[in-house]
Amino acid sequence: MYRLTRRYSANRPVELHTKNHCFWPRLGKCFGAAAVVTLALSASGPAAAQWLNRPTSGIPRTADGKPNLNAPTPRTADGKPDLSGMWGWEDNRPCPADGCPDQRIGQEFINIGWSLKGGLPYQPWAAELVKKRSADNSKDDPQSHCLPRGALRILTDGLLKKIIQAPGLLVILTERNATYRQIFTDGRPLPADANPSWNGYSSGKWEGDTLVVETIGFRDDMWLDASGSPLTSAAKVTERFRRPRFGRLEIEITVDDPKAYTKPWTITLNQPLVADTELLDYICLENERDAAHFVGH
Numbered sequence: 001m002y003r004l005t006r007r008y009s010a011n012r013p014v015e016l017h018t019k020n021h022c023f024w025p026r027l028g029k030c031f032g033a034a035a036v037v038t039l040a041l042s043a044s045g046p047a048a049a050q051w052l053n054r055p056t057s058g059i060p061r062t063a064d065g066k067p068n069l070n071a072p073t074p075r076t077a078d079g080k081p082d083l084s085g086m087w088g089w090e091d092n093r094p095c096p097a098d099g100c101p102d103q104r105i106g107q108e109f110i111n112i113g114w115s116l117k118g119g120l121p122y123q124p125w126a127a128e129l130v131k132k133r134s135a136d137n138s139k140d141d142p143q144s145h146c147l148p149r150g151a152l153r154i155l156t157d158g159l160l161k162k163i164i165q166a167p168g169l170l171v172i173l174t175e176r177n178a179t180y181r182q183i184f185t186d187g188r189p190l191p192a193d194a195n196p197s198w199n200g201y202s203s204g205k206w207e208g209d210t211l212v213v214e215t216i217g218f219r220d221d222m223w224l225d226a227s228g229s230p231l232t233s234a235a236k237v238t239e240r241f242r243r244p245r246f247g248r249l250e251i252e253i254t255v256d257d258p259k260a261y262t263k264p265w266t267i268t269l270n271q272p273l274v275a276d277t278e279l280l281d282y283i284c285l286e287n288e289r290d291a292a293h294f295v296g297h
Contacts, residue, residue: 050278050280051277051278052277052278052280053276053277054276054277054278055275055276056086056275056276056277059246059275060246067246067247067273067275067276068246068247069245069246069247069248069272069273070245070246070247071245071246071247072245072246073209073243073244073245073246074243074246076165080206080209080211081209081211081242081243082165082243083163083165083170083211083241083243083249084163084164084165085162085163085249085273085275086160086161086162086273086274086275086277086278086279087160087161087162087163087249087271087272087273087274088160088271088272088273088274089105089106089108089109089155089156089157089158089269089271090106090107090108090269090270090271090272091104091106092106092107093105093106093107093109093110103158104158105158106156106158108156108225108267108269109156109157109158109225109226110225110226110227111225111226111227111229112152112156112224112225112229112267113229113265113267115267115268116265116267120229120261120265121261121262121263121265122229122260122261122262123259123260123261123262126229126230126260126261129228129230130227130228130229130230132228133223133227133228134227134228137294138226138227138228139294141223141226141228142221142222142223143176143223143284144290144291144294145291146177146284146285146288147198148177148179148198148199149176149198149223150198150199150200150218150219150222150223150224150231151181151198151199151200151202151215151218151237152224152231152237152253152255153223153224153225154172154174154176154179154181154199155251155253155269155271156225156269157174157176159174159175159176159282160174160175160274160277160279160280161173161174161175162174162279163249167185168184168185168186169182169183169184169185169186170182170183170185170204170211171183173279175279175280175281175282176282176284177282177283177284178281178282178283181199181202182199182202183202183203183204183211183213184202184203184204185203185204185205185206185211187205188203189203190203190214190216190217191216191217194216194217195217196217196218196219196220196233197217197218197219198218198219198222199215200215200216200217200218200237201215201216201217202214202215203215204241209242209243210240210241210242211240211241211242212238212239212240213238213239213240213241214236214237214238215236215237215238215239216235216236216237217233218231218232218233218235218237219233220232220233224255230257230260231255231257231260232257232259232260233259234257234258234259234260235255235256235257235259235260236256236257237253237254237255237256238253238254238256239251239252239253239254240252246273247272247273248270248271248272248273249269249270249271249272249273250268250269250270250271251268251269251271252266252267252268252269253266253267253268253269254266
């Protein structure tokens with residue numbers, strides 16, 4: 001599949017055209033081979049028309065014109081932290097011996113519980129399922145078949161997301177399949193009998209400077225990472241969003257899913273602001289030719 005994507009450098013993103021791009025890395029490997037051609041940037045070319053290098057307006061900057069990521073937390077008219085902005089993912093995964101893939105990912109993309117001592121507390125059936133999914137090269141991962149990734153994997157994806165905060169509602173837009181997630185902050189209760197969905201149903205409230213979001217109503221066949229850690233319809237997820245400074249978003253995630261795990265578990269994501277660019281659609285099914293070549297039992 002061909003798309004225009006970004007490789008981030010210290011100064012600006014560099015755009016690339018790729019085929020069978022490494023969007024499903026597995027322990028440093030990819031399901032498909034990548035053919036990468038560097039695209040020279042031109043202020044008058046298509047990249048400029050797509051706003052991939054347009055300065056973000058209204059943000060604090062240092063004397064040299066760069067975004068001031070250490071500036072104070074922005075706030076809305078009612079004094080709450082404003083979580084709005086374009087957000088990336090923590091670059092915390094070392095490169096394999098044969099070099100980094102073009103599409104960098106965080107540890108949580110592969111194993112959402114990598115930071116937990118002893119790993120995720122799987123129920124016995126879930127531990128066996130993860131082993132089987134790994135042995136199958138994750139060929140049944142919904143994202144490998146261009147299906148939605150779900151609310152939590154939007155946060156750990158190796159693609160950009162944009163948060164838009166408005167009175168009563170917070171929306172997360174993601175480049176992957178040009179999809180969205182809604183978090184209602186208008187005081188509504190969670191639904192009593194939710195129809196299972198990919199993103200679930202989210203309701204949030206402010207506790208001081210922290211937005212606390214509860215989500216229920218997931219499908220019973222969700223994957224939380226490329227290793228195949230499950231999420232079931234019994235799950236309740238609590239997220240705590242904080243913006244301690246302008247350029248940093250902290251998201252504490254607690255998963256309480258007694259069907260798949262022996263106890264609730266909590267991780268924290270630390271995500272950087274990405275300025276001076278815009279979202280770029282990645283439509284998985286566009287010229288998709290990988291699925292027919294997946295290898296697994």
